[in-house]
Amino acid sequence: MDWQIAPESPIYAQLAQKLRRGIASGLYGPGEKLPPVRELALEAGVNPNTMQRALSELEREGLVFPQRTAGRFVTEDAQLISRARETLAREETRRYFSAMEDLGCSAGEISRLAAEIAKEGHDAGA
Amino acid sequence: MPVLECIELEKSYGRSEALRGVSLKAEGGRILGLLGPNGSGKTTLIKLACGLLQPSGGEIRICGLAPGVETKKIVSLLPDRLSLPGYMSPAALCAMYEDFFEDFDAGRAERLLDELGIDPAQRVRRMSRGTREKVQLILAMSRRARLYLLDEPISGVDPAARDYIISTIMTNYAPDAAVVLSTHLISEAERLLDDVVFLGAGRVVMSGGADELRERSGKSVDALFREVFKC
Numbered sequence A: 001m002d003w004q005i006a007p008e009s010p011i012y013a014q015l016a017q018k019l020r021r022g023i024a025s026g027l028y029g030p031g032e033k034l035p036p037v038r039e040l041a042l043e044a045g046v047n048p049n050t051m052q053r054a055l056s057e058l059e060r061e062g063l064v065f066p067q068r069t070a071g072r073f074v075t076e077d078a079q080l081i082s083r084a085r086e087t088l089a090r091e092e093t094r095r096y097f098s099a100m101e102d103l104g105c106s107a108g109e110i111s112r113l114a115a116e117i118a119k120e121g122h123d124a125g126a
Numbered sequence B: 001m002p003v004l005e006c007i008e009l010e011k012s013y014g015r016s017e018a019l020r021g022v023s024l025k026a027e028g029g030r031i032l033g034l035l036g037p038n039g040s041g042k043t044t045l046i047k048l049a050c051g052l053l054q055p056s057g058g059e060i061r062i063c064g065l066a067p068g069v070e071t072k073k074i075v076s077l078l079p080d081r082l083s084l085p086g087y088m089s090p091a092a093l094c095a096m097y098e099d100f101f102e103d104f105d106a107g108r109a110e111r112l113l114d115e116l117g118i119d120p121a122q123r124v125r126r127m128s129r130g131t132r133e134k135v136q137l138i139l140a141m142s143r144r145a146r147l148y149l150l151d152e153p154i155s156g157v158d159p160a161a162r163d164y165i166i167s168t169i170m171t172n173y174a175p176d177a178a179v180v181l182s183t184h185l186i187s188e189a190e191r192l193l194d195d196v197v198f199l200g201a202g203r204v205v206m207s208g209g210a211d212e213l214r215e216r217s218g219k220s221v222d223a224l225f226r227e228v229f230k231c
Helices: A011-024 A037-044 A048-061 A078-102 A107-120 B042-049 B090-100 B106-115 B129-141 B159-171 B210-217 B221-228
Strands: A064-067 A071-074 B004-013 B016-026 B031-035 B057-062 B075-078 B147-151 B178-183 B195-200 B203-209
Touching: A011 A048, A011 A078, A011 B210, A037 A048, A037 B159, A048 A064, A078 A107, B004 B042, B016 B042, B016 B057, B016 B178, B016 B195, B016 B203, B031 B042, B031 B221, B042 B057, B042 B147, B042 B178, B075 B129, B090 B106, B090 B129, B106 B129, B129 B147, B129 B159, B195 B210, B195 B221, B203 B210, B203 B221, B210 B221
Parallel strands: B031 B178, B031 B195, B075 B147, B147 B178
Antiparallel strands: A064 A071, B004 B016, B004 B057, B195 B203
């Protein structure tokens, strides 16, 4: 996973977001065991307490659950995962729209361009 | 009980006041960044905590005890200057630390030296400044201490070694141990810190959880520091 972190906003919140993405994208599959906190923290280059806090957020949301001694697991609730995925996708789309609006594109233009690029295959121009 | 607690701590050197009533706490399992410009009192505070200086006023406690023989057993110091005798090798230093400190983990020191590719037989005199700093840090982090006092642990090494040192610090303290780390390289330490104390002219200017400060200000700790201590 790419753990790039911006220091301007709370690190735990950014880590939680990355983990949510990991689960939504299937990098961590339903029912899969997550690596231990220390390992994740080391991978991300952050303090274990900060990673712990991020995981607690996900626990609160039900996306992961602790099993007393075995560690932390991803939920098996497919609906919950797809809802999380939907939320992330919406956020991403909103970001896209605001970037396009900054360029002065109208809603119609944005949809037209999105449709065109989807048709070309989005990697074509990149 | 906090691992380190200062209450209205004061320290004067003759007429100059290095600390003017500092109160702070370092809790077990957490890393506290002691951040401040040059001459703000960081090193003085660290020296008081390991009993190298006596306070002029106020109190300082380590696990409830005033600094002394008992606290030296549980406090591991990384000084801000190179203090290793030039004629010794890392192997000899490890043997000495093992004699001195009950909590020294020779196996850990050996592993860390190996991971950094440091020859245990090479004399300190023949090492570069960066390598000496790494050896000092390894010695400090190889104790199973309750309190680690790290005075500028990353200032003298290259950026690649900084990352290694930061991960060494993060992975080598026990859950009940506290780490107090002073630095002016804040952006490098940003991901490492749980809590921060900004020290300016011997006073606490700002303090709190690192993420709470980011949340409140919308800035990195580094940017906040630059704002608070703008010249």
